[in-house]
Amino acid sequence: IPDAEYSTRDFERVVALRARTQAIARHLAGFMAETDRFAKTIVFCVDQEHALEMRQALAALNTDLVKDHPDYVCRVTSDEGDVGSAHRAKFQDVETQTPVILTTSQLLTTGVDAPTCKNVVLARVVGSMPEFKQIIGRGTRLRPDYGKLAFNIIDYTGTATRMFADPAFDGDPVREDEAVINADGDIVEEREIEEVAPDPDDFPEGPDIPDGPVELGDEGENGPRKFYVDGGEVAIVRHLVYELDSDGRQLACRQLTDYTGDKVRTLYPNASELRTDWLDPERRAEIVERLEEKGIDLDSLADAVGKPETDPFDLLCHLAYNAPLRTRRERADRLVREQDEFLDRFGPDAREVLDAVLEKYAEHGSAQFKLPDILEVPPFNEWGNVIEIAARFGGGKELRSAVTELQRLLYTA
Structure with a gap:
């Protein structure tokens, strides 16, 4: 060469x-x-x-x-x-x-x-x-x-x-449409103008x-x-x-972190409003979807800032409102220390399930709160089927209520 x-x-x-x-x-x-x-x-x-x-x-x-x-x-x-x-x-x-x-x-x-x-x-x-x-x-x-x-x-x-x-x-757009109107001004025919090859x-x-x-x-x-x-x-x-930009005429180079912070503040002016919706699993899924529509993938964002162990909520609050960063492990440990009154309401068998849910969250994130899917993987499936695990709480409704409250307290901390 x-x-x-x-x-x-x-x-x-x-x-x-x-x-x-x-x-x-x-x-x-x-x-x-x-x-x-x-x-x-x-x-x-x-x-x-x-x-x-x-x-x-x-x-x-x-x-x-x-x-x-x-x-x-x-x-x-x-x-x-x-x-x-x-x-x-x-x-x-x-x-x-x-x-x-x-x-x-x-x-x-x-x-x-x-x-x-x-x-x-x-x-x-x-x-x-x-x-x-x-x-x-x-x-x-x-x-x-x-x-x-x-x-x-x-x-x-x-x-x-x-x-x-x-x-x-x-x-200016390269695709143009041509409309034919009648004497009354009504469109009677629409057709695309053929593009001319450069x-x-x-x-x-x-x-x-x-x-x-x-x-x-x-x-x-x-x-x-x-x-x-x-x-x-x-x-x-x-x-x-x-x-x-909105006029379609100028590009602005943005750091992914700054871009994310701007988009989050557009959706939620302050952290308390974001927290309120984040506590609701359905609203949380909507937030994730709206961010993805804007090109923001939470897993990729965590990797990009070098904090894969951080909870997505804390990461968004940090980028948008300069809140301190916490890892998922820190959130889980804090709940165990400060919410003993909630955890003491459950017997040993039910507490074992909640402790395992918290451990799964600390390792893998909030997706581990999804019921009944999480109950079909170790260590939960070693304790019986979904009905048997729910029986530890008094039924399926009580199990779901306990996990929902666990999530709320986790993000309230």
Whole structure:
């Protein structure tokens, strides 16, 4: 390989770094695992060969889903012909679940209406503003009835940051509808204006590169050779979250912790209001769901701040209201010390169950309060079935009441 400086634009075009493709695939698979593994996603790659390698990498990282859904991730390029067209049609259908991920190079930049597409992924540099608008236009359609209220641009090349910062970006949509009205002003016909493919001259991405390896001693007739690097190590070294303002014109880079604090304060102005709703398991689930809709996954957040043992409630209060951090173990121990009056109401057998619930919480979190699921795992299933365990409290209603009160006291402490 010639001794030269290779930039992002050269990757997969002049120098093919297999490790880079694998790193992108791992990060994307991780992102979807934290958000929605069935969120329809388009990955824009450098060329058809790169799209194939990306498809293979993503399939290998999602073998559990590919086993049940062979078309979970598909390549759609000109090489696929009618097969690719069929994959594209199913992807566009709002009623079909798969394919979920399409990898492509140029084929899906224009003329594809995918209203439920939630992730637009840039694995190649986009050189022109018209093409960039066409690409992100794949995700701008909203379908509230299918839970599509926003979409993500996941950029591994710096293209989106550069384009949104460009004064030439005016935020106008690339999809336009035309309405025909009658003399009374009533709409009698609506149709989408066909998108015009951008001029190829708008995409200064260098000469075409032939698919597959090229002999090192032969420049070939189609341009410079493409070098393949199988070794080396590539890793994601920085993850930035940009938020587009309400006008759709400016990006603001936010630390995940600051972003989370702002969103929590938007939902709850103070910690006491958050605590009130957090004590209710159903409301707590709603809070978690609303945060996930804003791109905040509590498990990932705890890992990001280096506090995986912290209770999510304490973490949110710390980020939003600067409250002190407590681990789950500290909360559990404090309840045992300060709520002996509550615990002494139960006999030894029932107290054994509550102590085990607290231990499960300290180790794994508030999901351990879910009844009757928790009673089907050790050590609870060693004490009998659900009915037998409930009998220690005087019945199922009393058991559920005791665990609910335990949760309330845990978060009151």
